[in-house]
Amino acid sequence: MASKNLLLAKSKAHGKNIAINAVFYFLLISIGFVYLYPLLYMIITSLMTTEDLINPTIMWVPTRLDLSNFEMVWSVLEYPKSLVISIVFSVICAGLQTISCALMGYALARFPVPLKRLWMVLLIVVFIIPSDVLTIPRYVLFNSYNLIGSPLAMILPAALGQGLKSSIFVLIFMQSFASCPKSFDEAAQLDGAGRLRVFAKIALPMAVPVIVLCVIFSLVGYWNETAQTSMLVGSDFGTLPLQLQSFDSLFKNEFPTSFGDEANRLNERYQFSATLLVIAPLVIFYLFMQKQFVKGIESAGITGE
Amino acid sequence: MxxxxxxxxxxxxxxxxxxxxxxxxxxxxxxxxxxxxxxxLSLCQVEFTPNGIATTFVGFKWYAEAFTADANFIKNMTSTMESIIFSTPMIVVAAVILALLLNRSLRGRAFFRVLYFFPVIIISGPVMSKLMGNDATTIVHPDQYAIYQVLEGLPELISTPLLYIFDNIVLILWYSGVQMLIILAGLQKIGDPIYEAASIDGAGAWEKFWKITLPYLRPMILVSAAYTIVDLSGMTTTKMHTHIVNNMMNTIKPYSYSSALSWLYALAVLIVLGIMFLILMERRPRRGK
Incomplete structure (x- = not known):
């Protein structure tokens, strides 16, 4: 009798669990839909022909498949060239930024550097200062060295640890190096390795997950950066987001249509296919690196203090 | 030795x-x-000369001018700050809710986590302005529904935030990716024993959330809120950013005026950060007992 009651209670609890899980799934899926809505909307709109867009009865399903807009946008964006510029630019910046931040993080974690407190406070201050404040004087500075219009204007700050969100990367590196046992370093030093060698051969290999984290976030950051890049390097530098920023005028230059010709007029169809092409490399990158992105933040320990 | x-x-x-x-x-x-x-620069009159730029000190002239002579400044500043002040709590609350949903051990949890974090990767100024400019981020058009009229009828203090949620639901979710993961990591650090102890003492899920989960999450919420404010204020889609950039090469007052504007903006953001810290900071005496 008692065991039967227990069984009943158990199955009741089980049923309750299933119901709760169903609610959770419902919530997760509906939120997921809200997340993806702009993308779906964008994909579908970019597949619609201009007539479909004007036709109010067509909401979601295009009447016929027409991909000519992607071809047009491909050439307006000068896609292959822009893609290469984007990749080279963000890889250089991300690489240099990661190196400089790792050095700084190692210095703070391992050495009795004087004024450590001050540097920590400055890291936070640097993070908080809005980039708008720094852009104008940086412009004046680079202008006096004739570096405006050269990608160096973005690369140099990255190489010297003052790039996008550098402070966060420094703090992440610091925590990761501080959590490595010091005895490895000391053992290597006893074997006659110099400090730089210890850093390169012992500390860095142990921090590979953190390095990956910094590189990918920094890559995405520089890939998406337009505010400073357009100011310091110029909006014609030609990274994909910059091309997207000036897409409207680029499009009109390439397809100067008479007003009567509806087919080539700039509309959402072109805007969205351009946007899709611009985010496509990021999406692919994310699909391959999703684990590193999501796990990275959790394990990085930016979560405290 | x-x-x-x-x-x-x-x-x-x-x-x-x-x-x-x-x-x-x-x-x-x-x-x-x-x-x-x-x-x-913000305190100077800047002039271009063949040898570079020349500066003459003018004091707080540009700061005063921003408030007295530039109607757009006040308009853009108010709307930017308004959106930061409205969005931050909503983004943080959304992040907490999402993290709570994802913290339950369900099959496919990893998939949803990846999905919810995804927008962080693609958000950039031009992409967002294309999306927002072409109506792709308004999922519901609330003005078509009766509820909109009901909401509009409410006192402004209640209706404005509610309407804001309706209008910006996609953006609120999109901007909450990093914060969600920070809070999720925090949630996973809270061990089961404390929840079990609370259950034995007769606490329900509701009480556990308010008495255990939230206090534990306080530091993560603080970090998330700070991150949100800094992140939002740095967006290129903000009206203040556009205003500052547009004034950079102002022919009468190049560099100087937009420097002053950028400092006023920075100051406003700092004040918001400060207020947020005051609200969310741990109150020592209460904790010390």
């Missing part, structure tokens, strides 16, 4: 200094110098 130890320590400090050097140079050249130069 004492002496050699000391020199070893100094040597260590010096090596450490060498590791810091790139960052230190960068700090001086690309952050500190621009920082002070920007203050100086």
């Amino acid at each position: 004492q002496k050699s130890k000391l020199t070893l320590k100094t040597k260590d400090a010096l090596t450490g200094g060498a590791f810091m050097l790139p960052w230190l140079i960068g700090l001086l050249v690309f952050t500190m110098y621009p920082f002070f130069y920007s203050i100086w």
Whole structure:
């Protein structure tokens, strides 16, 4: 009798669990839909022909498949060239930024550097200062060295640890190096390795997950950066987001249509296919690196203090 | 003995200094110098000469002018700050809710986590302005529904935030990715024993959330809120950013006026950050008992 009651209670609890899980799934899926809505909307709109867009009865399903807009946008964006510029630019910046931040993080974690407190406070201050404040004087500075219009204007700050969100990367590196046992370093030093060698051969290999984290976030950051890049390097530098920023005028230059010709007029169809092409490399990158992105933040320990 | 130890320590400090050097140079050249130069520029009349730019000190003229002579400044500033102040709590609350949903051990949890974080990767100024400019981020058009009229009828204090949620639901979710993961990591650090102990004492899920989960999450919520404010204020889609950029090459007052504008903006953001810290900071006395 008692065991039967227990069984009943158990199955009741089980049923309750299933119901709760169903609610959770419902919530997760509906939120997921809200997340993806702009993308779906964008994909579908970019597949619609201009007539479909004007036709109010067509909401979601295009009447016929027409991909000519992607071809047009491909050439307006000068896609292959822009893609290469984007990749080279963000890889250089991300690489240099990661190196400089790792050095700084190692210095703070391992050495009795004087004024450590001050540097920590400055890291936070640097993070908080809005980039708008720094852009104008940086412009004046680079202008006096004739570096405006050269990608160096973005690369140099990255190489010297003052790039996008550098402070966060420094703090992440610091925590990761501080959590490595010091005895490895000391053992290597006893074997006659110099400090730089210890850093390169012992500390860095142990921090590979953190390095990956910094590189990918920094890559995405520089890939998406337009505010400073357009100011310091110029909006014609030609990274994909910059091309997207000036897409409207680029499009009109390439397809100067008479007003009567509806087919080539700039509309959402072109805007969205351009946007899709611009985010496509990021999406692919994310699909391959999703684990590193999501796990990275959790394990990085930016979560405290 | 004492002496050699000391020199070893100094040597260590010096090596450490060498590791810091790139960052230190960068700090001086690309952050500190621009920082002070920007203050100086905002207090000056700037003129272009063949040898570069010439500055004459004019005091707080541009700051005063922003408030007295520039109607757009006040308009853009108010709307930017309004959206930061409205969005931040909503983004943080959304992040907490999402993290709670994802913290339950369900099959496919990893998939949803990846999905919810995804927008963080693609958000950039031009992409967002294309999306927002072409109506792709308004999922519901609330003005078509009766509820909209009901909401509009409510007192403004209640209706404005509600309507804001309706209008910006996609953006609120899209901007909450990083914060969601920060809070999720926090949630996973809270061990089961404390929940079990609370259950034994008769606490329900509701009480556990308010008495255990939220207090534990306080530091993560603080970090998330700070991150949100800094992140939002740095967006290129904000009206203040556009206003500052548009005034940079202002023919009458190049550099100087937009420097002043950027400082006013920075100040406003700092004040919001400060208020947020005051609200969310741990209150020591209560904790010390």
